[in-house]
Amino acid sequence: MDAIFLQVLNGLDKGGAYALIALGLTLVFGTLGVVNFAHGALFMLGAFCAVALERMLSVSYERINPDKQDFLGNPLKEQISYLVDWLGADTAAFLQDYSVPLSILFAAIFMAIVGIVMERGLIKHFYKRPHADQILVTFGLAIVVQELVRHYFGANPIPQAAPDIVSGAANVGAWVGLGDNVIYPWWRLVYFLFSAAIIFGVFAFLQFTTFGMVVRAGMQDRETVGLLGINIEQKFTVVFGLAAVVAGVAGAMYTPVLPPDYHMGMDFLVLSFVVVVVGGMGSLGGAVLAGFLLGILQSFASMQAVQELIPGISQIIIYLVAVIVLLTLPRGLMGRKGVMED
Amino acid sequence: MSERKDITRRRVIKSGAAAAAAAGATPYFYTRAFADGHGYMNAPKGDSVTFGFNVPQTGAYADEGADELRAYEMAVEHINAGGGGMLDTFSSKELKGGVNGKTVKFVTGDTQTKSDAARASAKRMIENDGAIMITGGSSSGVAIAVQGLCQEAGVIFMAGLTHSNDTTGKDKRANGFRHFFNTEMTGAALGPVLNNNYGKDRKVYHLTADYTWGYSQEGSMIKYTQPYGWETVAAVKTPVGAGDFSQFITPVLSSGADTLILNHYGKDMVNSLTQAVQFGLRDKQVNGKDFTIVVPLYSRLMAQGAGENVKGIFGSTNWHWSLQDDGSKAFVKAFGTKYGFPPSQAAHTTYCQALLYADACQRAGTFKPSEVGAALEGFKFDGLGNGPTEYRADDHQCFKDVLVVKGKENPSSKFDVLEVVEVTPRAKVEYAASLLGGELGPYNNG
Numbered sequence: 001m002d003a004i005f006l007q008v009l010n011g012l013d014k015g016g017a018y019a020l021i022a023l024g025l026t027l028v029f030g031t032l033g034v035v036n037f038a039h040g041a042l043f044m045l046g047a048f049c050a051v052a053l054e055r056m057l058s059v060s061y062e063r064i065n066p067d068k069q070d071f072l073g074n075p076l077k078e079q080i081s082y083l084v085d086w087l088g089a090d091t092a093a094f095l096q097d098y099s100v101p102l103s104i105l106f107a108a109i110f111m112a113i114v115g116i117v118m119e120r121g122l123i124k125h126f127y128k129r130p131h132a133d134q135i136l137v138t139f140g141l142a143i144v145v146q147e148l149v150r151h152y153f154g155a156n157p158i159p160q161a162a163p164d165i166v167s168g169a170a171n172v173g174a175w176v177g178l179g180d181n182v183i184y185p186w187w188r189l190v191y192f193l194f195s196a197a198i199i200f201g202v203f204a205f206l207q208f209t210t211f212g213m214v215v216r217a218g219m220q221d222r223e224t225v226g227l228l229g230i231n232i233e234q235k236f237t238v239v240f241g242l243a244a245v246v247a248g249v250a251g252a253m254y255t256p257v258l259p260p261d262y263h264m265g266m267d268f269l270v271l272s273f274v275v276v277v278v279g280g281m282g283s284l285g286g287a288v289l290a291g292f293l294l295g296i297l298q299s300f301a302s303m304q305a306v307q308e309l310i311p312g313i314s315q316i317i318i319y320l321v322a323v324i325v326l327l328t329l330p331r332g333l334m335g336r337k338g339v340m341e342d
Numbered sequence: 343m344s345e346r347k348d349i350t351r352r353r354v355i356k357s358g359a360a361a362a363a364a365a366g367a368t369p370y371f372y373t374r375a376f377a378d379g380h381g382y383m384n385a386p387k388g389d390s391v392t393f394g395f396n397v398p399q400t401g402a403y404a405d406e407g408a409d410e411l412r413a414y415e416m417a418v419e420h421i422n423a424g425g426g427g428m429l430d431t432f433s434s435k436e437l438k439g440g441v442n443g444k445t446v447k448f449v450t451g452d453t454q455t456k457s458d459a460a461r462a463s464a465k466r467m468i469e470n471d472g473a474i475m476i477t478g479g480s481s482s483g484v485a486i487a488v489q490g491l492c493q494e495a496g497v498i499f500m501a502g503l504t505h506s507n508d509t510t511g512k513d514k515r516a517n518g519f520r521h522f523f524n525t526e527m528t529g530a531a532l533g534p535v536l537n538n539n540y541g542k543d544r545k546v547y548h549l550t551a552d553y554t555w556g557y558s559q560e561g562s563m564i565k566y567t568q569p570y571g572w573e574t575v576a577a578v579k580t581p582v583g584a585g586d587f588s589q590f591i592t593p594v595l596s597s598g599a600d601t602l603i604l605n606h607y608g609k610d611m612v613n614s615l616t617q618a619v620q621f622g623l624r625d626k627q628v629n630g631k632d633f634t635i636v637v638p639l640y641s642r643l644m645a646q647g648a649g650e651n652v653k654g655i656f657g658s659t660n661w662h663w664s665l666q667d668d669g670s671k672a673f674v675k676a677f678g679t680k681y682g683f684p685p686s687q688a689a690h691t692t693y694c695q696a697l698l699y700a701d702a703c704q705r706a707g708t709f710k711p712s713e714v715g716a717a718l719e720g721f722k723f724d725g726l727g728n729g730p731t732e733y734r735a736d737d738h739q740c741f742k743d744v745l746v747v748k749g750k751e752n753p754s755s756k757f758d759v760l761e762v763v764e765v766t767p768r769a770k771v772e773y774a775a776s777l778l779g780g781e782l783g784p785y786n787n788g
Contacts, residue, residue, distance in 0.1 A: 006592035072678045155404035157612045159649040169622030181596040185620040302589035
């Protein structure tokens with residue numbers, strides 16, 4: 001029972017990440033009709049926003065300490081943080097401790113700019129081109145972005161610490177009446193709640209605002225909305241920016257779970273596409289449902305008892321489920337009629 | 343009529359298929375060497391000789407590959423100058439500037455840490471660039487694949503960072519040589535240290551990378567901890583590059599294990615260790631004992647990636663920049679002055695391999711693989727940072743002391759993440775060549 005409960009928790013936090021990426025992917029596809037293979041790179045860029053902010057908060061100057069030596073035996077060049085000089089040690093330590101949560105703000109602004117520039121500068125030229133062209137250009141863009149990140153940040157993962165207050169593990173077993181072995185990292189619980197909040201926020205934005213109503217109408221019938229005198233292209237640019245922000249903040253918050261490296265976007269992209277397809281192309285609810293469903297199934301498939309029964313199942317479970325769903329429900333779990341059915 | 347029957351379309355197709363099959367069955371490499379009358383593959387013609395450095399320049403091990411390339415470039419500088427770095431402390435004094443009167447040049451290839459890409463880049467360097475020797479790599483899978491290719495091609499392969507027993511065990515080849523240690527030595531060195539620090543009768547959970555090195559490492563750790571009553575509760579294979587290991591770590595919590603051995607390297611090690619610590623394993627008490635995590639193979643570059651999570655965790659390494667012998671000090675000084683940071687163990691082993699190959703060619707008076715190999719076989723040397731070392735003739739494996747290290751509790755800099763807790767003498771990690779199986783077979787000169 002303990003093991004099953006823990007795997008459900010694993011699936012929920014993993015599914016949270018899948019759902020957030022898939023949400024952006026399907027939002028872009030549903031509105032702009034673009035298959036964006038660079039979406040994983042946006043998740044990765046968001047993660048590196050957390051790394052960049054942490055480094056900005058640690059910008060320092062050198063001071064030679066004649067009493068200490070470096071690895072070559074020369075007087076040690078100590079790094080003194082500007083932040084400590086300007087704000088004092090306590091404030092600097094507080095800001096550095098909370099660099100990951102603070103990076104949400106930084107990632108949101110940065111990713112909005114990246115998203116809008118990307119859409120206006122590149123993606124809009126491919127709206128009327130075949131999906132194959134869109135895939136090629138966005139995949140190429142993803143490779144360029146990841147190689148740029150590798151150039152500046154290196155290939156090794158860069159660990160990011162969660163704030164001290166949530167860095168340990170919670171005794172979840174005691175909360176739900178299970179054993180002491182049911183412990184779970186606080187930050188993963190925070191991430192799950194964060195992803196649920198973001199998903200709720202995006203749905204609320206689309207459901208309860210005029211802007212959202214126009215976007216939903218555009219998803220149903222772009223031409224008619226345009227004929228009503230609404231500048232739908234402008235709205236869709238904002239939607240692309242919103243999708244980039246969702247992917248970015250999801251990446252930034254994921255850094256204490258998975259130390260970011262330049263390739264993490266590609267690792268998530270393929271799985272997220274499967275999530276979108278299983279959920280139903282263009283269906284926001286489907287993307288979220290499929291994200292959590294596949295996250296949980298993937299966790300269960302990794303259990304030793306399951307592995308012993310069907311070796312290697314954890315590697316293929318997601319694709320297996322995708323095949324079964326598409327055979328029985330060709331439009332996915334919540335797919336709409338007419339989407340990608342030329 | 344019968345003549346006409348002889349040239350039917352079906353017969354032409356059959357003949358074509360037979361010709362294609364015959365072409366496929368011929369050796370992988372065109373034996374250009376003997377056609378040219380030199381007697382061996384890529385015999386240097388002018389006043390220079392070309393080495394091929396095959397390292398990961400992209401992919402997960404790109405940082406390690408970059409460090410290897412830095413070390414190779416420095417080794418070439420020192421070989422051509424006849425001095426500098428560890429060449430000054432090396433016990434052999436044969437290299438006086440160049441090799442056999444020729445200046446060393448080099449070409450590079452990108453293994454991408456993929457066997458097929460590594461073989462393709464090695465093949466390109468041998469066939470197009472005339473590389474006389476291939477060296478490098480940061481993965482056992484890649485090393486074994488490239489070693490096989492070099493054997494077919496008829497050039498020497500000086501393995502880089504490869505730790506699986508198989509490289510100089512069941513997959514060993516006459517043209518291949520390894521300076522780096524292996525999992526058998528790691529187990530032999532680490533087992534007694536773990537027993538001394540954590541005591542007998544522990545219950546162990548293994549998480550193991552699902553490829554040749556992982557199996558080799560897991561087998562060695564089980565073999566060398568069992569005598570102390572360390573019982574394996576479970577040994578679970580994890581996919582390489584899994585990223586999130588939480589689904590593999592949570593079962594550890596309720597398994598009754600009090601020890602987790604992470605047979606992971608590189609990015610997998612960084613991620614699995616970080617996540618194991620996040621799950622509170624280091625703070626747990628099981629069976630009345632403090633829960634313990636072990637990382638059998640450490641790399642300083644990877645330890646930096648795992649940050650504070652490595653503190654107090656035991657492992658092993660081939661070499662560490664903090665060693666105080668003359669060779670290590672000379673190497674760290676030369677490398678640190680040139681690049682501004684200390685070298686990694688990957689840089690160390692690749693630098694040594696370049697020097698050892700050049701020295702063997704100089705002593706043999708030729709670049710012919712069989713004669714260079716003979717010069718390396720049984721070669722005893724010192725001054726390269728590991729103390730007295732021998733290239734054993736039986737399996738082309740270097741034997742030397744092994745370092746047991748621990749994540750440092752109070753690092754003084756970002757490079758100062760590991761401390762050497764024991765130097766296990768060579769005699770304690772040595773084994774019979776027959777133990778790991780395989781046959782060297784004959785040398786191939788191309």
